[in-house]
Every structure is written in structure tokens, then in C-alpha cells.
Amino acid sequence: MSDDEEYAKLLEGTILEVPKAKRPRKSAEPAPEPELVGLQSSRLRLFKHGGRLPFNVVAALLELGHKYNIEVIRQEALSRMKTCFCHSFATFRASVTFGTVVRGSEGHRYAEMALFTPVLEVIPTQDAIRAVNVIRLVKQTSMLPMALYLCTMVPAATLATGVMRPDGGYDTLSQEDLIRCIDARTTLAMRTCRKRETIWYSRWWRGVDAMCGSSRACREAVAVKMKAEREARTIFPTAHPLASLAPEIRTLSLCAACLEAMLAAEVEETRFVWEKLPADLHLDVPEWNATLTK
Structure with a gap:
């Protein structure tokens, strides 16, 4: 077992042990909670770990900090979680990157x-x-839209049955949240298609012609992309309208003015998806912020 795996299991409460006492304990003296001993130790390691932590470690810290009402642990874990499960579009753009990890066995x-x-x-x-x-x-409702958005990407079977935890238990959604995710999957799929259609078609051209350094070449580059989109008839396996199209846009042979305009249109379409996200998930989040500034 690697050090990271052992650390994660420690925080999950699966291998927590109380160190042997250095002096005899009086019979009336209560034994320390095993989880609390592990929590104090893990806090020191968290302070030393200034980089990226896996979610299960941070979630375990938050659960234990909440259970034992240790505010400093709770706030440390929440501050990390809020970089991902944020309510501000500006924070989302500044801190969140979508990528891939390699999983599975040899x-x-x-x-x-x-x-x-x-x-x-x-x-x-x-x-x-x-x-x-x-x-x-922990009653942080402003973080729910992003968390439920990620749930809509989970396979239906997993949504229905839950995910097994290291201790053998299961994390499952409440019936109310499960219904939210099922309903939102269709809406988010439509938003994914609508966003791509808007970007690859006419909207971003408005007001650009006068600044375009090579109008014919730029239009031809986009026309080739549009044709490829139509002919591919791609069915996206996951509705993911918050995913940036900037990498695809940058592959096109566009002049500087058209590239800037198209990238700006992509940001605006993503911002619109963000603005509608709580409503798409049937949530009321007064703090939700869809502006480009914090």
C-alpha cells in the first residue's frame, strides 16, 4: 500500500489506531476517540501538503472536522473544496481545469x-x-450546483446504486437529488449541443468583418469545421456544456481578430450555461454569480 493510499484510509477511519499510552490511564479517564487522534495527525500532514489533494482525503477531513466541531479543520477542507465546487463563474474560470486521469489495474x-x-x-x-x-x-448550498452537475456525468447505474466507499458502505443520492440529476441530464445535453451550434455558426461573426485580416480564409476555416461537425453526426456520451471549446477553436486557421472574437463568444456561451445551472438543477442559490468578475 502506498503512502497516499494509507493516508487516505487513515482519514476514512478504516485503520485509525490510538497510540499506546506512555503512562497508565486512570479507570475514570476516558480513552481518546480513535478518529480524533487520526484527525489531529492528519491535520499536521495537510498543513505540510501545500499541493493538490484527492477529493476523498479532503472530504474525510471535512466530515471528521464537522463531527468533532473542529472549525479550523472544517475551514481548511472547505477552502479546498470551494476552489472546485464554487458559486462564482470568475472563480470557476480561474481555478478549474477539466482533464483526465488514468485508472484501472495493470x-x-x-x-x-x-x-x-x-x-x-x-x-x-x-x-x-x-x-x-x-x-x-455542512449546509453549504452554494456548492451544490457544481456537485450535482458532476453527478449528471455519472453513469445511470452508478447514480441509482451509489458508489462503494473503502469501509464497504455506499454513498448514494437522496431521492430528491437523484430526480434533479435525471431531469438535468436532458437539459444539459441540449445546452451542450446548443453551445456548439452557436460557436460554430454565425453569432461570433457579428461585428468582426471590419477587423478581420483575412475574411475569406477565416470563413473557409470555419466552414470546414462546420462541415465536419455536420458529417460526423457526433453523439456526445456525456452532457458537458461547461467544457471549454477553446482548444478546438485554437486549431482553426483564423486571423487574430477572428480568433479573439470566437474565443470571447465561447466564454459568453459558457457563462450563460453557468448562469442557468441552478435553475436547470431545480435549485435556488441566491449567491450564484455568473459575472466575469468575482
């Missing part, structure tokens, strides 16, 4: 989508359901 490796911030790594298929439950536990 001989059966596969890539899976993940979210990265400077201090947190989240793998939706294993972490999203637990994230919703932890967020509800």
Missing part, C-alpha cells in the same frame, strides 16, 4: 474525466455523489 488501464484545481482533484464517477452528501452535511 493490463486494464483507461482514461477518465477529472477536475483539477491547484489544491483539489475530483473524479466525478467516484467523488461526485459523496460531494453532494458532504456539502449537504
